[in-house]
Amino acid sequence: MGRFLFRRAAAAAAVLLGTTVVTFVLARVVPADPALAYLGPKARPEQIAQIHHQLGLDRSLPVQYAHYLGGLVRGDWGISIGTKQPVASELFGRLPATLELLAAAMTIALVLGIALGVIAAVRQQRLVDHVIRMLAIGGVSMPAFWLGLLLQVTVFGQLGLFALTGRNDPDLEFTDPIRDITGFHLLDALLTGNAAGFTDTLTHLVLPALTLAAYPIGVIARMTRASMIEVLAADHIRAARAYGLRERMTVGRIALRGALPPVVTVAGLTLAYSLTGAFFVEVVFNWPGLGQFASTALLNADYPAIMGVTVLGAAAYILVNLAVDIVQARLDPRVRLA
């Protein structure tokens, strides 16, 4: 296991280094001059030259790359053109909001996805199974921004439930401010016994989390169903039934345990996918996370911010994939010996 871990971690580090090369090249092949973005169109040539010198753009590409890489490691990710703030603090300041949304969505997706998958597998080829399969393939086909808008129209607009946009009611700042401990508002409100803050956070979290969960629910339900069907046909399940074990015990405990490894894998992969999905949910629900910052940066050609988002996104993606590999290796010895 130790050797396997080392090999995988080294490979992940190499790939991460590769992504910084891609990001750097992408930012250098664009036609626009970053100095103009800082100075505006009326800049004088000597001002442009000065900015070029400050940014190191007058040096050779390998030197520039080394400089860029050094900055990344030291936490100097450049200054956002849009907000004039350091990119690293902008990104890491918004990270908890995005992580809270992701965590809520994945919790919903795991519970609902596995439950739906098990029900479909047990009732294979019955009506419930067909309905769940339709729901699952619908879930993976839905644009998140569309589902979010539909929920806003129906659940908030028609039924008046939950909140339309944002992470908290603006008034909460004055009545029951949430003290920052973990950056997860739900958890912080719970830890400080802030009931009003907890309810307010929850009402704001439900719709965006459900929206983001649609895709992973579909994927997890499909994989759970397929995996359960395979396991339920295995000899040890027949033996358990022959011993007269109760069906709930057989399905819920014995079969589900055997069916979980591939489910864990796809859950990890959809988590990686949802990192990008969160961008769109954040835009629709005005959620103050990474995605909102990123979409503004993308539209305004804010290169330092875009490069920062890209590297952070790739790093998160690589880490999640690494974690999936490790979990898989723990669950299945064949993976780590291969």
Added chain:
Amino acid sequence: MTLLAATTGPADAVRTADTPAPTRLRRIVTALLRDRLALLGVVLVGALLVLAVFGPWLAPFPDQGRGVADVAHRNLAPGTGGHLLGTDPLGRDVLSRIIIGARPALLTPLLTVALAVAVGVPLGLLAGYRGGRLDEVVMRIADMFLAFPPLLLAMVIAAMLGPSLMHAGIALAIAWWPWYTRLARGLAAGLRDRPFVDGARALGLSDPVILARHLLPNAAAPIVVQASIDIGTVILASGSLAFLGLAAQAPTPDWGLMVSDGRSYVLSQWWLSALPGTAIFLAVLAFNVLGDALRDILDPRAVTR
């Protein structure tokens, strides 16, 4: 040709000699029509193709569909004034815009996937077949691209090239080609040492001929399945780029752009966003269902039902 005919897949091998052999295509079509869900996919894809080809003749208000305003009939609810799906704040018929928008919505992903396949598959086949240094170099480059979430990479490239439909398509193709390289490489590496490839080599055939005539036909099924599922994914991705404003620009009738434009009116005029979004959803659903069914038919090992 005999070498090739002997290796067209396991399904042909079980055929008995006295039954007339159905063609591969006919077998696929019958299987698709038998499965109700797959049938839904076929019907939806067919309807989309009809809209994409004949849209300008089918749309009730083709000029408005293309972006001409009609300020006398602004913000009409669905079903009023002869506008089945209502009108937008510029008085344009929503149904016409959705119908006219079908062509770019379908054509962009089709061309994108075609480009990704055209670049990715030959590279992957070559890497898997030759092995060694070439394999190393190609796959390490592919790995660098595979390390990004594909949609994020496409968004970043589209933003850096400058927002337009063309750039969005290029960005999506850049994000998607390495997936085909990896798939084709694995398939080619598995086929490389099979006797029929050795035979082709012994006959003195050149590498391009072996790749095109002997490896590609045997690797085609998984690639076709992947491509048909990817068309759905890329429709979703290009709709997402458009929604962020990184693809087509106003007044082009683009589904993703329409959803985004309608967002400010979501609580008063839900149809402006919801209906073009439904079009994206149905298009993605159609290709996902079809891709799933194709996988079940072409890949007997896959456990999905």
